[in-house]
Amino acid sequence: xxxxxxxxxxxxxxxxxxxxxxxxxxxxxxxxxxxxxxxxxxxxxxxxxxxxxxxxxxxxxxxxxxxxxxxxxxxxxxxxxxxxxxxxxxxxxxxxxxxxxxxxxxxxxxxxxxxxxxxxxxxxxxxxxxxxxxxxxxxxxxxxxxxxxxxxxxxxxxxxxxxxxxxxxxxxxxxxxxxxxxxxxxxxxxxxxxxxxxxxxxxxxxxxxxxxxxxxxxxxxxxxxxxxxxxxxxxxxxxxxxxxxxxxxxxxxxxxxxxxxxxxxxxxxxxxxxxxxxxxxxxxxxxxxxxxxxxxxxxxxxxxxxxxxxxxxxxxxxxxxxxxxxxxxxxxxxxxxxxxxxxxxxxxxxxxxxxxxxxxxxxxxxxxxxxxxxxxxxxxxxxxxxxxxxxxxxxxxxxxxxxxxxxxxxxxxxxxxxxxxxxxxxxxxxxxxxxxxxxxxxxxxxxxxxxxxxxxxxxxxxxxxxxxxxxxxxxxxxxxxxxxxxxxxxxxxxxxxxxxxxxxxxxxxxxxxxxxxxxxxxxxxxxxxxxxxxxxxxxxxxxxxxxxxxxxxxxxxxxxxxxxx
Numbered sequence: 001x002x003x004x005x006x007x008x009x010x011x012x013x014x015x016x017x018x019x020x021x022x023x024x025x026x027x028x029x030x031x032x033x034x035x036x037x038x039x040x041x042x043x044x045x046x047x048x049x050x051x052x053x054x055x056x057x058x059x060x061x062x063x064x065x066x067x068x069x070x071x072x073x074x075x076x077x078x079x080x081x082x083x084x085x086x087x088x089x090x091x092x093x094x095x096x097x098x099x100x101x102x103x104x105x106x107x108x109x110x111x112x113x114x115x116x117x118x119x120x121x122x123x124x125x126x127x128x129x130x131x132x133x134x135x136x137x138x139x140x141x142x143x144x145x146x147x148x149x150x151x152x153x154x155x156x157x158x159x160x161x162x163x164x165x166x167x168x169x170x171x172x173x174x175x176x177x178x179x180x181x182x183x184x185x186x187x188x189x190x191x192x193x194x195x196x197x198x199x200x201x202x203x204x205x206x207x208x209x210x211x212x213x214x215x216x217x218x219x220x221x222x223x224x225x226x227x228x229x230x231x232x233x234x235x236x237x238x239x240x241x242x243x244x245x246x247x248x249x250x251x252x253x254x255x256x257x258x259x260x261x262x263x264x265x266x267x268x269x270x271x272x273x274x275x276x277x278x279x280x281x282x283x284x285x286x287x288x289x290x291x292x293x294x295x296x297x298x299x300x301x302x303x304x305x306x307x308x309x310x311x312x313x314x315x316x317x318x319x320x321x322x323x324x325x326x327x328x329x330x331x332x333x334x335x336x337x338x339x340x341x342x343x344x345x346x347x348x349x350x351x352x353x354x355x356x357x358x359x360x361x362x363x364x365x366x367x368x369x370x371x372x373x374x375x376x377x378x379x380x381x382x383x384x385x386x387x388x389x390x391x392x393x394x395x396x397x398x399x400x401x402x403x404x405x406x407x408x409x410x411x412x413x414x415x416x417x418x419x420x421x422x423x424x425x426x427x428x429x430x431x432x433x434x435x436x437x438x439x440x441x442x443x444x445x446x447x448x449x450x451x452x453x454x455x456x457x458x459x460x461x462x463x464x465x466x467x468x469x470x471x472x473x474x475x476x477x478x479x480x481x482x483x484x485x486x487x488x489x490x491x492x493x494x495x496x497x498x499x500x501x502x503x504x505x506x507x508x509x510x511x512x513x514x515x516x517x518x519x520x521x522x523x524x525x526x527x528x529x530x531x532x533x534x535x536x537x538x539x540x541x542x543x544x545x546x547x548x549x550x551x552x553x554x555x556x557x558x559x560x561x562x563x564x565x
Contacts, residue, residue, distance in 0.1 A: 018133040019114040020213050021106065022126055024141045025099030026092050027119035029151050032078065036060035040537055048481040052488045052529045053497050056537050057544070064497065064504075064525050065089040071548040085121035086266070091500045092118045094507040097272040097322055098142045098172070100264055101255075105206050108256040111213050117266040119155055127162055138167045138198075138216060140209065143174035149190050156194045169198035169212065171205045180291075180451075184229060188240050191231065202227035203291060204248040204277075250277035252296045257309035270318040270510040271310060275303045275336070279324045283377075284388045284454040285418060285446060288324065295325065300335045311343060318370070320506050321349040327360070328352055334360060340367035348372065348506045353399035353410075354391040361402040370509065371409035373502040374400070379432030380425040383418055386461075388453065393428075397436055404437045409515050411502050412438045416487070417446040417480025419454060419461035419472045426483045433493050439519060440505065443487055444498040445480045446470070485533070488526075494519050495526050517554060521547065 032054075038046055040056060054061040057070060066077050069088050077088055086093070099115035106113050114129055114137070116122045130136065141155055152170065159166050170191075178187045179201040187199055200208045211225045222230050228243045252275075259271075278292035298306075310316055326349040327333040337360070340347065351372040356364075378384050379393050403410050414429050433441050448463065448470045449455070458464070462473040470477045488495055496504050508518045524547040531541060 017112055018135045019129065019137045020111045020217060021102075021113045021209075022116060022130065022137050022139045023099050023102055023113050024116045024119050024126070024139065024155065025096040026117065026142065026145060027151060027155060028077070028090065028092055029145050029147075030063065031150070032061060032063065032066075047485075047533070051485065051533055052495055052526065053499070055525060055528050056532055058539060063090075064500075064522070065091060067525060067528075067547075068521065068551065071544065071551055082121055082124045085118075088121075089508075089511065090118065090121065091503055091507055093121055093266070094503055094510065095264065095267045095271055096142075096144075097274070098144055100259070100262060100267075100271060101273070102140075102206065102209070103262050103264075104256060104258050105251060106210060106213070107258040107261060109210055109214065111210065111217075113262075115262075115264060115266075117264075122266065123158065130163055130166070136165070136167070138169055138213060140169045140171060143170060143172035146172070146174040148174075152190070153194060156196065160195065167197045167216075168195075169200060169209070170196060171200040171209060175199055175201050176203050176205070176291075182245070184240075184242060187229065191229065191240065192238070195231075197231050199229040200227055201229060202246070202248050203293075204250045206251045207248055247293065250292070250296050252277050252298045253302065255298070255302070255306060257305050259306070259309040260312035262313075264313075267313070267316075268510050269315055270320065270506060271313075271316055272320040272322055273306060273310065274322040275306075276323045276325065280328065281325065281390070282388060282453060284386065284457070285377075285415060285449075285452055287449050287451045290451060297332060300332065300339060303336060304339050307340075307343060307345075311345065317345055318506065318510060319345055319347045320503070321347060324350060325352055326350055327355055330355055330360065334363060337363035337367040337369075344368075346370040348502060350375070350502070353403070354395040356399050356402060358402055358405075361406050361408070365406040365408060369408050371411065371502065371505050371515070372403070374410055374412045376412050376432075377415045378418065378421075378425065378429060379414075380428040383420050383425050386420045387415075387418060393432065396432075400436045400438065409439055409505065411440045411442065411496060411505060413442050413444070413498065413501065415446050416443055416484050417475050417477060419446075419457075419463055419474070421446075421475045421480070423483075426487065430487055430491055433491050438493050439515075440494045440496050440522075441491065442496050442498040442501050443484045445477060445484060489530060489533075494522050496522060513554075520550060524550065 035054065043050065050061055054063065055067045057067060062076065070076050075084065077085060077090060080088060095117055099117055103113035103115050116126050139159060141152060143152060146152060156168060159168065175187065191199060198212060200212065202208050205227065208225060208227045212228060215222050215225055222228060223241065223243055226244050226246045229240055232239055232241055276295065276297040278295040279289045280295040282289050346368040348371050351374055353374045376396055377387055377389060379396065381392050384391055400410065445468060447468055448466055454463065463470065465471055468477055505518060509515065524543060528541065528543045531543060
């Protein structure tokens with residue numbers, strides 16, 4: 001078993017083993033301190049970065065969760081110490097997938113992992129555990145949610161300031177992306193500057209991380225560990241070596257079931273897992289099917305073994321399934337839902353809504369489905385063809401009607417500005433949301449990436465630029481942002497930040513909010529943002545008091561000063 005301090009203890013012998021790995025799963029990646037320095041009187045210059053993602057309160061732009069924190073406790077995240085942050089609302093306090101997944105996998109090789117779920121809420125625990133270890137563990141930083149090196153730099157500097165000799169390994173999606181073109185220069189430059197020892201650059205990196213830890217533990221050469229960049233000193237000179245690059249199939253059918261043996265004190269009622277990896281589709285805006293290398297599904301019997309192990313943990317009531325195509329193929333999905341009915345948990349997932357029928361939706365409801373994420377992307381048939389979505393608006397409407405019939409909450413996502421988008425197709429999206437009883441929706445501008453199918457057809461659409469700065473024959477990125485703002489103003493359904501989307505619903509549900517309470521609270525936050533978009537930045541805005549009173553009435557202990565307002 002694991003002690004509350006994250007140190008592995010064999011139940012039989014009671015002999016303490018230090019962890020082999022401290023795994024930093026995630027952190028507060030949005031730099032709100034940077035946004036706080038932006039002058040509010042010039043918000044028009046950077047409004048597309050702020051709205052509708054943040055609220056201005058007490059002299060700074062805040063996350064939606066942090067607004068709730070202040071109205072409940074009178075404290076913001078940035079003003080709190082780690083011990084308090086563990087009790088506050090932050091989307092990054094939701095237990096991530098990577099940490100428990102890695103710990104479960106490594107347990108099968110007698111490698112013990114201490115998971116730091118949110119570095120900014122558990123950094124003090126990391127320091128305490130590391131200091132007490134006789135044999136110092138390797139510290140891994142997952143870069144799954146990173147878009148650049150700034151967050152890596154921040155975390156590494158904090159670690160080095162307290163523990164100068166700490167061994168650090170980087171891994172995850174950002175590091176894999178940095179090596180996608182087989183050019184290690186940028187990564188090695190950062191490793192040199194920050195003194196990082198190892199980088200595992202594979203797409204599915206569990207086995208490579210395991211091999212690195214075993215080699216380190218047994219003092220073996222590292223040149224046999226695949227997909228690794230490592231630092232080596234010789235005669236005072238530092239050099240970096242790169243080992244053999246090799247494709248790893250995703251860890252799906254070989255996942256061990258040691259979940260109940262893991263020490264995960266940050267878990268409340270919710271855990272995230274996956275039963276498949278990859279995607280059998282090829283949407284024109286998405287690079288994932290190519291990088292994933294195919295679609296790999298766990299046998300249903302094995303998925304049940306995983307669930308049984310997870311449900312032996314105390315207090316697990318909710319499971320988020322991260323499968324990109326959870327309900328494809330349909331027969332497997334039906335088997336999963338039939339199996340879920342044996343157990344008492346609720347679940348969230350991503351869903352291809354065009355592949356459901358009444359039998360399937362009834363099974364979903366009976367098996368505990370609480371909410372789903374629908375990547376609709378567009379309600380215009382021509383744009384859907386441009387996207388290669390292989391679906392029509394009518395297909396979406398049929399599936400959404402069934403979800404509404406069985407009272408399954410949905411978060412519906414739209415991409416704004418895809419090649420071919422016009423004022424009329426934007427209007428079609430707005431009309432679709434309003435006419436189909438969609439409870440929660442989210443909007444995000446098209447993001448142009450080279451290794452996507454649309455790049456191949458760029459000349460056909462006059463598509464130029466890259467990333468979030470582009471234009472094509474019918475729209476530019478700046479226009480798409482304006483249309484997003486216009487839709488946010490006009491649509492009456494509840495908008496949720498696209499960077500949190502389904503996880504926001506699942507997290508607040510985990511924290512005791514009902515779906516109707518989440519909708520009510522978020523509706524008020526959206527009203528506050530609309531008021532601020534029109535220049536209303538006063539902390540005395542009655543909308544803050546209204547929201548505080550609602551939180552207070554629901555037993556959330558809102559800040560008394562806010563309630564008085």
